[in-house]
Amino acid sequence: MRPGRIIVKTGKALLLAAVMGGLYTYAMFQGGFVSWFLFYSVLSAVILNALFIAYPLRRLQVTRNVSRTMLSYNESMEVTLHVEKKLPFPFLFLSVEDTVPSGVEGLGQESGTIFFLSPALSLSHSYDIRGGRRGEYWFSTVMLRTGDLFGFITKEYEVDLPQPVTVLPRLRPLKRWNGLRNENQETTPSAVRMMDQSYSVAGVRDYIPGDKMTSVDWKVSARAGKLVTKEFESQEGQGHLVIIDNTIEKSRDALEERIEFAASFTDYCYKKGVPTGLGFSTGEEVLLEEESKRAHFQSIYQELAKLEPGSASFDEAVFFRQQFHGRSLLYITSVMSAQRTEELQQVLKNRNELVVAFCGHETMDEQERIRLEKLRGSGAVTAYVWMDDNAFDITS
Known part of the structure; x- marks a missing residue:
């Protein structure tokens, strides 16, 4: 003091x-x-x-209830603080204030309140928050305060209540994705060919808003008494592996754009029932192998939500130094160096299909353009990604 x-x-x-x-x-x-x-x-x-x-504040039992632990972008949820007293002791005033993480936004209500002379054994206060920026955020402490009649003494007590909340990246529709192709190839890579590719049914899952009605299994739905959707298994290959460049060679905003595009492509695959995997350019191996289950896609969204920039520089990223054979890869980047071009050419030589999605190409220099054309000549499909408020527009 x-x-x-x-x-x-x-x-x-x-x-x-x-x-x-x-x-x-x-x-x-x-x-x-x-x-x-x-x-x-x-x-x-x-x-x-x-x-x-x-009256000791430490004898109060404080809990925090959240309606969910995972939020989509701009989705709101309710947070409720409960204070339980063992005796009906009427504090002159009792201030209860929650510590809200900086990555979520309030919706007008205060995260705390003051109870005056309340003899109730149970007190509660609710407020709403909204996921404004992707990431994993932690609620920490709840602060209790009370005082005397004359203002001589103010007592404070912090209750540690760690509670994680994950805000998922924003999802945007993909425009003209299935129109991409490489004129040097007779066929289009399967990562681009998903619209026209046929899939075999691997199982069913609960219907989710956004699923195509043509994928609903009506017979199983009638027996189960609820809508269920077919889960598909690719007849060609094992699905698509998404590799995102998680360095900040250009800017943090460029990384956020790549993450949002990766999440949007993953959502596109999920709705198509296409097995999808995930890897980071700074990782030494694939983080999540290709699968098509709902829980697997949720794991991908969570990994993208929590993704932080790698400590390595762009050329120090080691992911493409491992050997791939016969896989369909989508590489999302905002930079293209000579060393990375050589690594990707080796990937193509090992009979892999490769799509390079270049985000933020308005900042691309001439050397990067030449390197992308070189990859195109080696058999890769190059996609230039534009981001606006409503969608990702993609051109070849």
Whole structure:
């Protein structure tokens, strides 16, 4: 406590003692009803004040309930704080304030409140938050505060309630994705050919808004009493492996654009029932192998939500130094160096299909353009990605 506050509180206590002493002296000498009434009234207030500050805040049980632990971009949820008292003790006031992570936004309600002279054993306060920026965020502490009648003492107690909430990346539709192709190839890579590719049914799952009605299994839905959607298995290959450049060679905004595009492509695959995997350019191996189950896609979204820039530079990223054979790869980047071009050419030589999605190509220099054309000549499909408020527009 600061020396100034100690002096102020000491002065208030001395003033109260002087008032009590003066009233007692007045009552002793005056001896009337009014003088003793004043003395005992103030004495009762002082005793009650002592009770207010004597109740230990640590005996209160505080919990935080959230309606979900995963939020889509711009989705809201309710947070409720509960305070349980073992005795119906009416605090003069009880302030309850939650610590909201910086990555989520409030929707007008305060994250805390003040209860006045409430004898209830259970107190609660609710407020809403919204996922404004992707990431994994942690609620931390709930602060309790109370004080005495005269403002002499303020008590504080922090309750540590760690609670994670994940905000998923924003999803945007993909425009003209299935129109991409490489004129040097007789066929289009399967990562681009998903619209026309046929798939075999591998199973069913619960219907999710956004699924095509043509993929609903009506017979199983009738038996189950709810809508279920067919899950497909690719007849050609094992699906698509998405590799995202997670370095910040250009800017943090460029990385966020790549993450949003990766999440949007993953969502596109999910709705098509296409097995999808995930890897990062700074990783030494594939993070998530290709699968088509709902839980697997949720794992991809969560990994993209929590993705942070790698410590390695662009050319130090080691992912493409491992050997791939017969896989369909989508590489999402905003930079193309001579070294990375050689690594990707080796990937093509090992009979892999490769699509290079170049985000933020308005900042592309001439050397990068030449390198992308070189990859195109080696059999890769190059896609230039434009991001606007509503969608990703893709051109070849």
